[in-house]
Amino acid sequence: MHNNNNDYPSSLSAWTTVSILMVAYVLSFIDRQILNLLVGPIRRDLMISDTEMSLLMGLSFAIFYTVCGIPLGRLADTKSRRGLIALGVLFWSAATAACGMARLYWQFLLCRIGVGVGEAALSPAAYSLIADSFPSERRATAISVYSMGVYIGSGLAFLLGGLVIKFASAQGDVVLPLLGEVRPWQMIFLILGAAGLAFSLLMLAVREPTRRGVGAGVAVPLSEVGRYIRSNRKTVLCHNLGFAGLAFAGYGSAAWIPSFFIRTYGWDAGHVGVVYGSLVAVFGCLGVVSGGRLADWMAKRGRTDANMRVGLYAALGALPSVLLFPLADSGNLAALLMVPSIFFLAMPFGVAPAAIQEVMPNSMRGQASAIYLFVITLLGLGVGPTAVALVTDYVFGDDNALRYSLLSVGCVVVLCSIVLLSKGLQPYRDSLQRLQQWGITPASAETSAPQRRSATLLRPGLSSK
Secondary structure (H helix, E strand, O other): OOOOHHHOOOHHHHHHHHHHHHHHHHHHHHHHHHHHHOHHHHHHHHOOOHHHHHHHHHHHHHHHHHHHHHHHHHHHHHOOHHHHHHHHHHHHHHHHHHHOOOOOHHHHHHHHHHHHHHHOOHHHHHHHHHHOOOOHHHHHHHHHHHHHHHHHHHHHHHHHHHHHHHHHHHHOOEEEOOOEEEOHHHHHHHHHHHHHHHHHHHHHHOOOOOOOOOOOOOOOOHHHHHHHHHHOHHHHHHHHHHHHHHHHHHHHHHHHHHHHHHHHHOOOHHHHHHHHHHHHHHHHHHHHHHHHHHHHHHHHOOOOOHHHHHHHHHHHHHHHHHHHHHHOOOHHHHHHHHHHHHHHHHOHHHHHHHHHHHHOOHHHHHHHHHHHHHHHHHHHHHHHHHHHHHHHHHHHOOHHHHHHHHHHHHHHHHHHHHHHHHHOHHHHHHHHHHHHHHHOOOOOOOOOHHHHHHHHHOOOOOOOO
16 A cells, blocks of 8 residues: 555656646536537527427436446546546547537437536546545645636636637538538537547546555445445535535526526627636636645645535635625626635535545545536536526526526525535544544455455444444
């Protein structure tokens, strides 16, 4: 077992890995979020309703992303993480390009499912790679830098979408060899797919670090993973659901904020894309890195629950902004009041996965990360946008009441997160101690490592209180 800081890759090698993985995350988020600004032209060309469009934006992607994430997370714990990510990038990029060739709704739906399946390979393997490249006191910052991809990607998606809408109104359709006449929105998917296929070659520059920490290099049976997670169930539930509430608020608002500006203040889509895309890219990145830096700073000063605590502070910081921005009198004021919510809702994206790495044996990190991603993606991306739409349609019954839907849904889920994250602090500290005990096994020549670990895990006194 390698715990010596000297065993870690050099700073240059470790940060090169983080940078390449962050670019992969940027590409994945552009491919994921670009639909939010292309609603009009896609609906027109495929002749579909708002509900059918929302399935393309969220649920079809989220269900397959989450379902495939857990087996792919298991592969990340036992096989080459670099190879797994490279295959994932190739797969989702091909599916993105295929979205640009879809002529019928069901074809587009299948392609979006393909994007979700490919992207599910990225984060569990990336979190595990980064955790093995940095000592624990630098890990939250490193994972936060990787997680900047969420905000750079989302910001670029809105910016690109806004620019494409402007370009489309000026240029019209394009004729390509082999493909024939292509709409501007289809052209975007083709370009993004090609960029991803080219990028996958960069994965060759990533070095696979030595697996380290408790349980490194041990293939643990699935039943034992389940048992370990159950013994830490309070921690896992408070962590996953607490951070899922913040993801719910973030994804739910991101899907509808362009429409909120268009309906409430009469902005055009191109203008919304540039303004909102810039805010998300700048303040989202600042938020996620600040969260990681704050957690590492607190950890160095003896706060063992620093990653969870930063999530709680972020939820408390976001609440006033979530309350105020939908009620602003003007679009410019709404954009200004939105800045704190973008910043604070971004903070957990680095510390939440870092918290999971801290309380899991190495041989379970990919699987535990996949479960975390399952919960936050299904609730955040899968349910968040639909919840806002349902409140608009069935509670207020008025498209122009979108501001009140954003306010009510946002406040409820952020308040739930505050309660869950505060209740999760003590169980999280208990789990850290439990992990240290899990690693202490009686050295016996006759007993294999997995058997010894099973015996330790089943010892009385180690189950959750």
